[in-house]
Amino acid sequence: MNLQQPYDVAIIGGGLAGLGTAIQLVRNGHSVVLFEKERYPFHKVCGEYISMECWSFLESLGIPLKELNLPVINQLLLTAPNGNSFTTKLPLGGFGISRYKLDHMLVSIAKKEGVVVGEETKVEDLVKEDNYVIKTSKGIANAKLVCGSFGKRSNLDVKWRRGFIQQKPSAINNYIGIKYHLKTDWKNNRIGLHNFKNGYCGISKIEEEKFCFCYLTTADNLKGCNNSINELEHKILSHNPHLKAILTNSEKDETFPVTISQITFDKKTQTENDVLLLGDAAGMITPLCGNGMSMALHSSKIAASLINQYLTNDISITQLINGYQHQWQKQFAKRLHTGRLLQRFFGTEAISNLFVSTFKTFPFLAKPIIKQTHGKPF
Numbered sequence: 001m002n003l004q005q006p007y008d009v010a011i012i013g014g015g016l017a018g019l020g021t022a023i024q025l026v027r028n029g030h031s032v033v034l035f036e037k038e039r040y041p042f043h044k045v046c047g048e049y050i051s052m053e054c055w056s057f058l059e060s061l062g063i064p065l066k067e068l069n070l071p072v073i074n075q076l077l078l079t080a081p082n083g084n085s086f087t088t089k090l091p092l093g094g095f096g097i098s099r100y101k102l103d104h105m106l107v108s109i110a111k112k113e114g115v116v117v118g119e120e121t122k123v124e125d126l127v128k129e130d131n132y133v134i135k136t137s138k139g140i141a142n143a144k145l146v147c148g149s150f151g152k153r154s155n156l157d158v159k160w161r162r163g164f165i166q167q168k169p170s171a172i173n174n175y176i177g178i179k180y181h182l183k184t185d186w187k188n189n190r191i192g193l194h195n196f197k198n199g200y201c202g203i204s205k206i207e208e209e210k211f212c213f214c215y216l217t218t219a220d221n222l223k224g225c226n227n228s229i230n231e232l233e234h235k236i237l238s239h240n241p242h243l244k245a246i247l248t249n250s251e252k253d254e255t256f257p258v259t260i261s262q263i264t265f266d267k268k269t270q271t272e273n274d275v276l277l278l279g280d281a282a283g284m285i286t287p288l289c290g291n292g293m294s295m296a297l298h299s300s301k302i303a304a305s306l307i308n309q310y311l312t313n314d315i316s317i318t319q320l321i322n323g324y325q326h327q328w329q330k331q332f333a334k335r336l337h338t339g340r341l342l343q344r345f346f347g348t349e350a351i352s353n354l355f356v357s358t359f360k361t362f363p364f365l366a367k368p369i370i371k372q373t374h375g376k377p378f
Contacts, residue, residue, distance in 0.1 A: 002116065003139040007033045008311055010134050010143035012123045012156070015044070015099075016293055017279030018149030019106040020300030021307075022115040023061050028308045033116040033141055035123050035134070041104035045177040045260040047202045047287050048212040049073060049191055051094045051294040053377045057301060062109040063102070070095045071205035075190040076370075080356035081197060081349045083241040088359075088366045090191075092374055094294075096206040098181070126156065128273055145310065147303060149278040153262055157281075160273070164266040175199075175263040176222055177287075178229060179214040184250035186211055194243045195352040197221065197236050201243060202287065210253070213246065216287050219261065229257060265340055270328045271321050276303050282328060286339035289373035295332055298378050302327045331375060338372040 009025055011018045014036030022032045050058075059065055074093035079085040111117055118138060125135040126146060134141040150156060157165050184203075186192070191204040199217030206212050215237065225231040238244035263284070270282045279296035303324060310320040344351075359366050 003141045007143040013149035017296040024304035080353040086359040180256040181253040182250040286343045
């Protein structure tokens with residue numbers, strides 16, 4: 001990794017949004033360096049279901065989706081803590097693939113296309129001078145422009161004192177996420193969303209006869225179970241009979257679980273200090289909407305197009321920042337708002353039970369709500 005030369009763009013974070021942006025920019029002739037604190041491939045807490053809206057875009061990046069024989073998911077099973085359930089078709093549907101596999105494929109494409117990738121490299125600070133000076137654990141880099149694709153929460157969020165960092169714990173900003181890969185008896189075309197006290201769990205098929213089992217709950221829920229994941233699953237999740245059956249009759253991959261804490265769904269800004277923020281760094285949709293991966297990829301397409309115009313002197317830095325904020329809000333603000341509202345319906349057992357019962361009685365309500373959390377193919 002050569003940090004002596006100045007780059008057109010530096011990208012902090014090598015998830016879907018960061019890698020997608022990097023690939024598009026180098027194809028337009030720009031020099032790009034990308035910093036990732038982990039070493040590929042690695043697991044992330046993620047539901048690993050992607051809406052069909054980004055199928056064509058992923059193929060354009062170089063992912064051979066048709067050759068991977070991935071599960072197509074077109075049905076949703078929604079269950080309540082009391083065991084009541086509701087099944088519906090997904091209007092657009094999606095497919096399953098692990099982040100371990102997808103991110104690794106994308107970083108391989110990025111390197112082949114000419115992106116300079118710094119793995120196991122943590123960005124410690126960022127200073128704007130004539131260019132940006134990026135201080136990393138491997139040295140100092142310079143770039144004309146910086147994009148932040150560092151996920152849900154990072155040390156830079158704290159340094160910048162971003163608004164959501166200052167918020168006190170509340171119903172939408174104090175969650176933990178836990179994920180397994182497992183083998184179990186579950187329909188390949190169905191995604192399950194199982195509610196339990198102060199949380200919910202998704203399960204769906206990914207590659208190689210494996211299923212992603214990922215759940216979100218409050219930090220207090222885990223604390224009340226002596227900070228024991230096993231106790232949490234036994235005492236809380238298993239109260240839902242559907243989850244109890246999965247946990248009892250599944251074979252967990254022994255390399256799991258992977259966990260993450262301090263998850264927030266509070267509103268975020270899309271830029272800081274003229275840094276474009278991508279994916280979860282710009283705003284995180286609640287996992288029950290099943291659309292975070294697609295939004296991250298879509299944000300990369302929006303950002304790359306505008307950055308290319310800026311680097312070719314077609315627009316100013318002000319037009320770049322304003323244009324990105326406008327397009328981001330147009331595409332995603334309504335989805336995130338809907339997600340925050342839905343999150344509140346799954347805050348207690350009684351409300352979750354009522355919500356599922358209402359869908360079962362009035363099934364026509366499901367389709368428009370699902371559409372509110374998804375976009376169109378891009």
